[in-house]
Each structure stands twice: as structure tokens, then as C-alpha cells.
Amino acid sequence: MNQELLMKLSECVEFGKINLASPYPPTMKGQPGADEYTKEALEAGAQPSEILDELVAAMGKVGQKFTENKIFVPQMLLSAKAMSAAMAHLKPFFASGAVQRKGTFIIGTVFGDLHDIGKNLVAMMVEGAGWEVIDLGIDVKVEKFVEAVQQHPGAALGISALLTTTMVNIQPVIEAVKAVSPDTKIIVGGAPLSAEFAASIGADAYGKTPQDDIVWLDTLIA
Amino acid sequence: MQHTEFQTYSYAFEEVAPTVVEICDFLKLDPSEKEHPGIVFLEEILPELQSNKYIRGGYKILPVNKLSITDGQIVIADTSLRVERQVAGYLKGSEYAALFLCTAGDLFSELSTYLNDQNDFLEAYIVDTIGSLTVEKAMDKIQAALELKAAARGLEISNRYSPGYCNWHLSSQKALFSLIGENPSGISLSDSCLMQPIKSVSGIIGIGKTVTRKEYGCAVCQNENCIYRKIKQ
Numbered sequence: 001m002n003q004e005l006l007m008k009l010s011e012c013v014e015f016g017k018i019n020l021a022s023p024y025p026p027t028m029k030g031q032p033g034a035d036e037y038t039k040e041a042l043e044a045g046a047q048p049s050e051i052l053d054e055l056v057a058a059m060g061k062v063g064q065k066f067t068e069n070k071i072f073v074p075q076m077l078l079s080a081k082a083m084s085a086a087m088a089h090l091k092p093f094f095a096s097g098a099v100q101r102k103g104t105f106i107i108g109t110v111f112g113d114l115h116d117i118g119k120n121l122v123a124m125m126v127e128g129a130g131w132e133v134i135d136l137g138i139d140v141k142v143e144k145f146v147e148a149v150q151q152h153p154g155a156a157l158g159i160s161a162l163l164t165t166t167m168v169n170i171q172p173v174i175e176a177v178k179a180v181s182p183d184t185k186i187i188v189g190g191a192p193l194s195a196e197f198a199a200s201i202g203a204d205a206y207g208k209t210p211q212d213d214i215v216w217l218d219t220l221i222a
Numbered sequence: 223m224q225h226t227e228f229q230t231y232s233y234a235f236e237e238v239a240p241t242v243v244e245i246c247d248f249l250k251l252d253p254s255e256k257e258h259p260g261i262v263f264l265e266e267i268l269p270e271l272q273s274n275k276y277i278r279g280g281y282k283i284l285p286v287n288k289l290s291i292t293d294g295q296i297v298i299a300d301t302s303l304r305v306e307r308q309v310a311g312y313l314k315g316s317e318y319a320a321l322f323l324c325t326a327g328d329l330f331s332e333l334s335t336y337l338n339d340q341n342d343f344l345e346a347y348i349v350d351t352i353g354s355l356t357v358e359k360a361m362d363k364i365q366a367a368l369e370l371k372a373a374a375r376g377l378e379i380s381n382r383y384s385p386g387y388c389n390w391h392l393s394s395q396k397a398l399f400s401l402i403g404e405n406p407s408g409i410s411l412s413d414s415c416l417m418q419p420i421k422s423v424s425g426i427i428g429i430g431k432t433v434t435r436k437e438y439g440c441a442v443c444q445n446e447n448c449i450y451r452k453i454k455q
Contacts, residue, residue: 024259072250074260077344084341112392112414117347124343139414165386 002046006054009037013058016078018085034082038089048093055086059128063211080124101132102221104155106148108136110169115162125210142176149181161190171201223318223375225283228405231364235274240355248351263345277360279324282402286316303397306389312436316428320368323407325422326357353421378433384425
């Protein structure tokens with residue numbers, strides 16, 4: 001019973017079926033969505049951690065499809081919303097400690113840059129992968145990154161930039177963070193960046209897609 | 223050709239609104255998929271945005287005293303503006319420079335933030351996209367008006383170029399805004415040289431007898447998410 005519910009929940013997240021009222025996707029119209037299936041699974045005795053694992057796997061499929069250009073941003077955002085509807089039921093279990101996050105991921109768009117779509121997608125997907133995400137927003141100053149890293153010891157950091165003229169602002173952030181917290185692992189991303197550029201400015205990794213971030217984060221806890 | 227006063231243009235949303243097809247192209251949504259939440263939302267939100275009358279922009283035209291492609295500098299009204307080599311090259315032949323500003327106001331960003339806070343991520347993304355396309359369409363109209371004025375005097379205009387793009391550093395915004403001076407756009411600069419409202423554009427258009435329109439550097443630029451690349455497509 002639980003397994004069947006979890007499979008249905010997984011499908012809802014993968015295809016962006018949020019709740020019973022949402023008419024999309026048309027093939028799932030009139031059926032319960034991620035909201036109802038999560039509630040039902042909990043009532044049927046499924047462990048919150050089992051549900052989270054299912055959600056993480058579903059978002060993994062979404063991320064992979066996005067990486068392969070099989071889906072685009074709108075579909076990904078619908079999946080993120082379905083995920084969010086399911087996670088709302090799990091929040092009390094995170095608070096009580098019954099379900100553990102994999103770790104903490106701090107993310108922000110570098111100062112001088114106000115682009116947030118890519119950063120938001122990474123934040124949603126990483127959260128969907130089981131991490132606690134601290135989103136610092138856009139146009140984030142060096143001091144704010146440093147402060148966040150100090151407030152969350154052991155957290156990994158993601159820095160984003162969308163312009164060739166602002167990607168150069170990432171290096172001062174990395175230098176300042178590593179100066180106060182040498183062990184903090186940092187991944188950078190954004191359209192004009194490359195793995196070579198990431199290495200040249202002292203980043204630990206480069207994420208071309210949200211899925212790259214998730215795969216890299218998982219190596220940190222392996 | 224010189225206009226030391228800022229020439230202002232104001233538009234209602236309906237005059238510069240992107241079409242459903244244009245928005246869908248940008249979002250990679252199929253407009254015929256009528257039940258898709260993105261399409262449903264678009265049909266709902268576009269009429270509601272009609273109330274946005276605050277789309278405003280314009281330009282000031284000043285003489286170009288000197289243009290050095292090697293140094294990546296242009297001297298306008300005795301003030302030096304560092305635009306870097308790429309943009310300086312594109313402005314070759316400019317006798318005048320139209321320094322422009324345009325904003326779609328706060329509405330789009332405020333609504334997008336509100337929707338994101340409600341976990342309506344897709345709807346927030348759509349509103350943000352409409353705001354970006356709207357300010358560019360308004361600027362297209364302003365640029366077209368400038369082109370007509372220039373043509374009447376036998377002059378050509380260049381494409382428009384903005385700080386932050388084509389290697390033109392954002393820190394130049396301060397000099398650009400200083401040259402533009404008093405204007406009714408209501409756009410202000412943060413200490414990171416970002417514009418407020420967020421849905422605003424600024425930059426330069428070269429004017430001269432031998433100025434030529436160039437293809438944007440999309441073929442060599444890696445920024446696949448750039449709004450200008452999307453518009454060019």
C-alpha cells in the first residue's frame with residue numbers, strides 16, 4: 001500500500017501534479033497530487049524519511065531531464081512546487097529531528113548581479129535533494145557570504161553569476177570565505193562560467209546544471 | 223542633433239506588452255497547450271497588467287569629443303566613459319551618443335517576489351519574464367524614434383549597448399548616470415551599480431554618418447540565458 005502511494009507521489013513530483021485541484025498534467029486531471037499523496041502516505045504509516053527519499057529520487061529524475069533538455073524551466077518549476085507541497089507535510093518531522101537533512105547549502109548571486117532564475121533553480125533542486133538551503137538572494141556582498149558561512153559551520157557554499165562582467169566578483173568571495181573558513185567547500189555556476197574558470201579562481205567545483213550541484217554535494221557526504 | 227535635455231517617452235503596458243507567443247517562445251512553452259498552468263496564468267495576468275502605466279524612458283544626445291577603441295574609452299561632453307574595447311569598436315564613427323534609460327517600474331519585480339513567496343514559482347518566473355521583455359520592447363520603441371530623428375538628418379544609429387554586457391563593466395553606470403543627469407525615469411543606482419527598479423535598462427547608442435549596425439556578439443558569447451540573445455532569436 002505504502003509503496004504504491006510512494007510511487008504515485010513520485011510521479012506527481014516528476015510531472016508537476018501539485019494537488020487535486022491542479023488540472024495539470026492533463027493525464028492526471030482529477031487525481032490527487034503531491035499534497036494529498038504525502039498526507040495519505042503519512043497517515044498510512046509511511047516513514048517521513050521514506051517519503052523524503054522518494055521525493056529526492058523524483059527530483060533527481062527532473063534534474064536529469066532538465067540537464068538533457070527534455071524539459072525546460074516551466075516544467076521544472078511545476079515539479080518544484082509539487083515537491084514544496086509535499087515537503088510542507090514533512091516540515092514538522094524536520095523540526096523534531098525525525099528526518100535529517102543531508103547538510104546545509106548556502107547559495108547566493110554575487111554582488112553586482114541581480115539574476116536569480118538559475119540560482120533559484122539550483123536552490124529548489126538542492127532542497128529537493130534533501131539539503132537545507134539558505135538562500136542569500138541576489139547582489140550578495142562578500143561580507144554577507146562570510147557571515148553566512150560563519151553562522152552555519154560545515155555548510156557548503158554555492159555562488160552564481162550570469163554576466164561576464166560580474167563573474168569576476170566571485171573570486172573575492174572565495175578568498176574571503178576561505179580566509180575565515182578554509183574547509184568550506186565552494187561550487188560556482190552561471191552561464192558565462194566554465195570548469196577552467198572555476199578552478200582558476202579557487203572554487204572547489206563548477207556546476208553547469210542544478211544536477212551537477214547535487215551530484216557534487218552528495219560526494220561531500222559520501 | 224544634440225539634445226542636452228532628456229527626451230522622455232511614456233507608455234502604457236498595452237503599447238509595449240510582449241505577445242503571448244513572444245513570452246511562450248522565451249519560456250519554451252507551447253501556446254496551444256491551453257491547460258498548462260503557465261498558459262492559464264498568462265491569459266489571466268496579461269489583462270491585469272494593463273493597469274501598469276509606469277513604463278518610461280528616453281535619452282539625452284550629447285556630442286562625442288573622442289573615441290579610442292584601443293583604450294576602450296569614449297569622451298562625451300568632455301566626460302570620459304570607459305566602455306571597453308568591444309563596445310568602443312561598435313560605436314566607431316559616432317559623432318553623437320544617445321545615452322538612454324528605460325524602466326518598466328516596480329510592479330513586475332514586486333509581483334514576482336510576492337508570487338515566489340507564495341511558492342508560485344512558475345507564475346513568478348512568468349511575471350519576471352514579462353517585465354524583462356516589456357522594458358526591452360519599450361526601449362525598442364524609443365530606439366526606433368531615435369532612428370527616425372537621426373535619419374531625418376542623414377545620420378545612422380548603432381545598436382544599443384548596456385553596462386554589464388559585451389565586457390562593459392557595471393561600474394561605468396555611475397559615469398553614465400552622471401552624464402544623463404536629471405531625468406524623470408525615477409531610476410536610481412545601488413552601491414553595486416544595479417538599477418532600481420530592477421526592470422530597467424541603461425546604455426548608449428552611437429549616432430553618426432558612418433555608424434553601422436552590428437550583429438550582437440551572441441555567436442561568441444557563452445551567455446545562453448542573455449535576454450538580448452533571446453530577443454535576437
